[in-house]
Amino acid sequence: MTHHASRLKVLGAGIFSLILALGVARFAYTPLLPLMQLQAGLGVAAAGGLAAINYAGYLSGALIASRINSLVLKDRLYRIGMVLAVISTLAMGLSTNVMVWALSRYVAGLTSAAAILLGTGLIMNWLIRHNHRSEMGIHFAGIGLGIAGCAGAVMLFTPSLDWREQWFAFTAVGSLLLVPALRWLPPPDPSGYTSSGQKLQDKPPSPLYLRVFMAAYFCAGFGFVVSVTFIVAIVNQLPGLNGWGNLAFLAIGIGAAPACISWDLIARRTGDLNALILAGVLQVVGILMPVLVPGFWAAMLGSLLFGGTFIGMVSLVLTMAGRYYPTMPAKMMGKMTLSYGVAQIIGPAITGLLGAKFGSYNASLYVAAGVMLLGVGLLFVLKAVERLDTQGGEVSR
Numbered sequence: 501m502t503h504h505a506s507r508l509k510v511l512g513a514g515i516f517s518l519i520l521a522l523g524v525a526r527f528a529y530t531p532l533l534p535l536m537q538l539q540a541g542l543g544v545a546a547a548g549g550l551a552a553i554n555y556a557g558y559l560s561g562a563l564i565a566s567r568i569n570s571l572v573l574k575d576r577l578y579r580i581g582m583v584l585a586v587i588s589t590l591a592m593g594l595s596t597n598v599m600v601w602a603l604s605r606y607v608a609g610l611t612s613a614a615a616i617l618l619g620t621g622l623i624m625n626w627l628i629r630h631n632h633r634s635e636m637g638i639h640f641a642g643i644g645l646g647i648a649g650c651a652g653a654v655m656l657f658t659p660s661l662d663w664r665e666q667w668f669a670f671t672a673v674g675s676l677l678l679v680p681a682l683r684w685l686p687p688p689d690p691s692g693y694t695s696s697g698q699k700l701q702d703k704p705p706s707p708l709y710l711r712v713f714m715a716a717y718f719c720a721g722f723g724f725v726v727s728v729t730f731i732v733a734i735v736n737q738l739p740g741l742n743g744w745g746n747l748a749f750l751a752i753g754i755g756a757a758p759a760c761i762s763w764d765l766i767a768r769r770t771g772d773l774n775a776l777i778l779a780g781v782l783q784v785v786g787i788l789m790p791v792l793v794p795g796f797w798a799a800m801l802g803s804l805l806f807g808g809t810f811i812g813m814v815s816l817v818l819t820m821a822g823r824y825y826p827t828m829p830a831k832m833m834g835k836m837t838l839s840y841g842v843a844q845i846i847g848p849a850i851t852g853l854l855g856a857k858f859g860s861y862n863a864s865l866y867v868a869a870g871v872m873l874l875g876v877g878l879l880f881v882l883k884a885v886e887r888l889d890t891q892g893g894e895v896s897r
Contacts, residue, residue, distance in 0.1 A: 507632055513684035514615075514623045515642035517582060520677040521615035523646015525585035525608040526554065528670050529592075531654035531732055531746045535663040540596055548852020551729045552845050553602045557609020559841030565617040566834025571625065571688035574618045574830060581614025582681050586674040593667030616643075616818070617837055619681075621830030622688055624822040628700065628829075629689055636822075637760035640815040644760070644807060647728075648753025655746050702825045704832070706889045712882045714839040717817055719875025720780065721843030724810045726851050726861075726868035727787050728752065731806075734861045735790060735799050744796060748803040755807030763812035764819075772820050773883050776813060780876040783809035787869045791862050814840075843871075 529551070536542040542550075561581075568574055584607055591604040623639055653673070657666045705713070727734075731752060732745030767775040782805055789802030821836050822829035851864040 507627070507630070509684050510623055510626055510686065511638050513681055514619055514639040515645065516677045516684070517578075517615040517619045517681040518640070518642030519646040519649060520582060520674050520681055521585045521608075521611045522643050523650050524670050524674040524677065525589050526558075526612045527647050527728070528589070528650040528654070528667075529554070529605070529608075530729060531651045531749050532663055532666060533730075534732055534736060534745065535654075535658065535666070539663045542598075544856050545852050546598060548729075548848045548855070550598075550601055550605045551725075551848035551852075554605040554609045554612075555725065555841055555844035555848065557606035558612050559609070559838060559845060560606075561610045561613020562617060562834045562837035562841050564834075565613055565621070565830045566832075566838060568830070569828055571622065571690050571828070575622055575685075575688050578614050578618040578622060578685075579682055581611040581618065582678055585611035585615075586671060586678055589667060589674050590671040593664045593671070613837065615681075616814075617830050617833050619685070620818060621822060621828070621833055622685065624819075624829040625688060625826070626686065628826045636815055636819045637762070637764035640760040640811060640818075641757050643811055643814070644753045644756025644758070646753070647807070648750055648757060651746050651750035651753055655750070658746075700826045702827055704824050706885070709882065709885050709889055710832075710835070712878055712885055713817075714836060716776075716875045716878035716882060717836050718839040718843045719871045719878065720783075720810070720813050720817075721840035722847045723783060723787060723868045723872035723875065724813075724840075725844040725847035726864050727806055728810070729848050730851055730855070730861050730864070731803065733855075734865070735803075737861065738790060738799060739794065741796060741799060744799070748790075748799055751800050751803035752807035755804035756811035759808035759812050760815040762808075763816055766812075767816055772816055773879060773886065776816055777876055777879045779809045779812045779816070780872060780879060783813070784869045784872045784876075787865055787872065791865055 533542070533547055537544075537547065564577070565574070568577070588604045588607040588611060591600060595601070620636065620639065624636060627633070650670070653670070654666060657669055661669060732749050734745070735748040736742050736745040763775055763779065766778070770778070786802045786806030786809055789805065790799040817836055818833050821832035825831045847868070850867070851861060854864045855861050
């Protein structure tokens with residue numbers, strides 16, 4: 501197999517793992533949520549609670565990923581996670597017990613971390629070792645494809661399948677995705693050298709830089725989770741748009757799928773932090789557009805813009821984190837995702853409470869946009885910290 505073909509196959513393993521763990525196991529819940537509320541009696545507050553439990557599982561997985569140094573162990577846990585992604589999807593259709601659903605959502609959160617942190621870290625380590633550019637845009641396209649695919653599948657399935665049968669259909673799809681996700685990712689090389697014999701060296705950021713970066717990523721997580729978890733219900737509640745929610749979720753996926761590659765190109769020209777600031781500002785616009793501008797096209801454009809920016813921020817942040825630790829890319833990725841994950845526990849719970857209190861999700865969107873703006877401000881602070889760190893390094897030399 502040629503050098504280029506090997507790279508595409510490894511990236512393909514990552515794409516399929518993200519479609520499986522993020523699309524099927526995790527985000528199929530979003531387009532299926534209205535159907536579960538209608539057919540299975542799932543209430544608004546319980547829906548928010550299940551989403552929060554899902555993110556608690558993701559947070560647990562991030563904590564584990566941040567503490568594991570062995571590439572061999574990470575590879576083993578990644579593979580276990582992919583199998584559990586299929587099992588947790590199956591469990592959603594086997595019961596109407598909220599506790600069973602909660603356990604399934606927690607395990608699905610763990611498997612999400614296995615794909616987006618352990619899998620991404622293993623793939624980045626492979627790319628660096630084989631002297632490829634350490635840009636992960638193609639890999640992270642799997643998240644957008646997973647979201648769009650799930651939304652499209654629910655729209656296709658709903659006329660003929662009930663909520664339970666759709667979970668079983670997603671289980672079958674996940675079983676097919678499992679094969680390339682496992683087979684196409686080679687075992688990790690635990691040596692500290694690239695294939696050309698160069699020694700890999702970690703270059704961790706300063707403690708202040710890491711703290712500010714994590715705070716900014718927390719804000720991004722809050723802004724992300726409110727929209728992505730409840731977008732279907734949000735759009736369905738807008739005047740004249742009942743029934744169009746799944747199309748909005750599809751638009752998020754369509755916007756996200758190619759965006760990571762675009763943000764890689766933007767970051768090359770502007771720098772990573774400037775690209776993150778631009779993505780954050782545009783994400784605020786995407787969050788607010790459905791409630792500030794009435795009508796179908798505004799909701800769809802806002803969804804496309806949101807999808808194209810949230811995934812860009814995730815891709816840029818995790819790629820930056822991996823570059824600081826080429827020998828163990830998931831180390832800092834896990835720390836960053838801890839802050840993102842905490843926000844994703846708090847966000848759905850607050851959204852569920854506000855939705856139950858006010859009868860709509862508009863207030864939650866305004867809160868999410870405000871938190872995102874705070875995160876953009878922190879990114880400007882981060883640029884100042886970066887300059888100070890650079891000056892300090894020059895002085896020490």
